Amino acid sequence: MILSDRGIKERLGKDIIITPYNEKQLNPNSYNLTLNKNLICYNKRLLRVDEYNPYHSFEIPPEGLKLKPGWVYLARTNEWTETHNLVPMLEGRSSIGRLGLSIHVTAGFGDVGFAGYWTLELSCVQPLIIYPNIEIAQIYYLCLDKPPLAEYNGKYQNQNGVIPSKMYFDFLSKT
Numbered sequence: 429m430i431l432s433d434r435g436i437k438e439r440l441g442k443d444i445i446i447t448p449y450n451e452k453q454l455n456p457n458s459y460n461l462t463l464n465k466n467l468i469c470y471n472k473r474l475l476r477v478d479e480y481n482p483y484h485s486f487e488i489p490p491e492g493l494k495l496k497p498g499w500v501y502l503a504r505t506n507e508w509t510e511t512h513n514l515v516p517m518l519e520g521r522s523s524i525g526r527l528g529l530s531i532h533v534t535a536g537f538g539d540v541g542f543a544g545y546w547t548l549e550l551s552c553v554q555p556l557i558i559y560p561n562i563e564i565a566q567i568y569y570l571c572l573d574k575p576p577l578a579e580y581n582g583k584y585q586n587q588n589g590v591i592p593s594k595m596y597f598d599f600l601s602k603t
Contacts, residue, residue, distance in 0.1 A: 429570065429571045430457050430568055430569065430570060430571075431457065431514070431568065431569040431570075431571070432456060432457050433454050433455065433456050433457065435569070436454065436458075436459060436569065437454070439514070439569075442512075443511065443512045443513045443514055444509070444510075444511055444514065444569065445508070445509060445510040445511075445543075446459060446507050446508075446509050446567075447507065447508045447509075448506070448507065449507075453563060455566060457568055458519075458566035458567060458568040459566065459567050459568075460521065460563040460565070460566050461505040461506070461507050461509075461518070461546065461563070461564065461565045461566065461567055462505060462506045462507065462561050462562060462563050462564065463488070463503055463505070463506070463548070463558065463559075463560060463561060463562050463564040463565075464503060464504045464505060464506045464545070464560065464561075464590075465487045465488045465560035465561070466485065466486075466487055466488075466503070466504065466589065466590050467485070467486055467487070467488060467493075467501050467502065467503050467550075467590060468483045468484065468485050468486075468501075468502045468590045468592060469483060469484060469486070469499060469500075469501055469502070470482070470483045470500070470592070471483055471484060475593075476596075477593075477595045477596065477599075478595075478596055478599040479596050479599075480596055481592065481593065481596075483502075483592055485590070487560075488558060488559065488560045490559070490560065492557040492558060492559045493557065493558055493559075494555055494556070494557050495529070495550060495551075495552045495555065495556050495557075495558060496552075496555060497551075497552055497553055497554060497555065499551070500533065500549050500550070500551050501549075501550040501551070502547055502548070502549060502550070502590050502591070502592060503547070503548040503550055503590060504545040504546065504547055504548065504587075504589065504590045504591075505545050505546045505548065505564075505565065506545075506561065507545070507546075508543070508544065508545055509542075509543070509544070509545075509546065509567060510542070510543035510544075511538065511540065511541070511542060511543075511569065512540065512541060512579065513540065513572065513575065514540065514569040514570065514571060514572065515537075515538065515539070515540060515569065515570040515571075515572065516538035516542060516567055516568075516569055517536055517537060517538060517567065517568050517569070517570060518531070518532065518535075518536045518537075518538065518546055518565050518566070518567050519531070519536055519565065519566055519568070520532070520564065520565055520566075521563060521564060521565060521566055524564055524565075527552075527556055528552050528553035528554050528556060529550065529551075529552045529556055529558070530549075530550070530551050530552070531548045531549070531550060531564055531565050532548060532549045533549045533551065535547070535549060538580075539579070539580030539582070540572065540576045540579050540580060541576075541578075541579025541580040541581065541585075542580045542584075542585065543585060543586055544584065544585065544586050544587040544588070545587060545588065545589075546565070546567075547584070547587065547590060547591050548564070548565065583597055
């Protein structure tokens with residue numbers, strides 16, 4: 429079951445925390461999240477899952493930034509979210525998708541207990557100019573059949589900035 433706007437509002441401040449919250453961003457069954465101005469992009473074209481991949485940070489200027497196809501730009505939401513007793517899910521807004529922009533490659537699934545800013549994996553099929561603070565994504569919430577045995581407490585918990593992949597940590601723990 430997906431929460432409606434009324435369900436989201438009833439759980440605000442309890443199972444759902446969205447900061448800052450703006451009533452105008454509430455939809456019938458989701459809440460729009462906005463794009464922060466900070467981005468990172470990896471420095472190399474060939475990335476490895478088993479090692480740290482260097483990157484550089486930059487900002488989307490007020491006049492916009494042209495995204496290039498073939499690159500993944502990591503961004504974050506302006507909103508901090510925290511979710512308990514529900515599964516948070518993230519998707520791009522249809523208006524963004526109709527311009528050929530994806531907001532995630534595979535990471536639209538959140539875990540119960542996740543707290544932090546959402547990292548977005550922006551990629552486009554043709555050149556596209558984006559701007560800071562646009563409503564780029566929507567979060568929605570699924571109900572669980574039973575409470576989880578434990579809430580999420582992984583390597584991305586309480587993330588504040590734009591966070592690159594930490595998959596290489598999985599390989600460090602195996603050595």
